[in-house]
Amino acid sequence: MTCPICKKPADLSQRNRFRPFCSERCQMIDLGTWASGDYKVEGSTTPADNEHHDDLKKRRLLN
Template identity: 40%
Template sequence: MTTKVKCPTCSKNVIWSSDSIYRPFCSKRCQLIDLGQWANEENRLATETDITDQTSQDIDIEEIEAMLAEQQEDFFKS
C-alpha cells in the first residue's frame, strides 16, 4: 500500500517512502520555503505563555458571571 501525504507548502501529493528524500515536502524548493518561514518566525510553536495570554484575553469574568446568573438555580445542584 502506498501512502500519500500533502506537501505542507504547496499541497501537492507526495508518496511517503524512503525514495522521497524531501518528504513530507515534494521538492527541495518547498523544503526551503518552509525553512525560511520558520527562520522569519512566520511559523512557530505556541508556548505556555502564548496560550495563557490568549486565554486571559478571551475570558471576561463579568461575561461569565452574567451567563451564570441567567442559568436556572438548580443548574449547578445536580
C-alpha cells in the same frame, strides 16, 4: 499525503529525500518560514518574552 506547502501529492517513501515535502523547493520555503520566525505555537512564550529589556541587554553584552 499532501505536501504541507503546495498541497500536491508527496511521496512519503524513502525514495523522496525531501519528505514530507514534494520537492526541495517546498522544503526550502518551509525552512525559510521557520528561520524568519513566522511559525509560532499559539499561547507559547519564550524566556525572552518574560524578561525586562535591561536584562536582555545585559545578557547580550555577556555573550
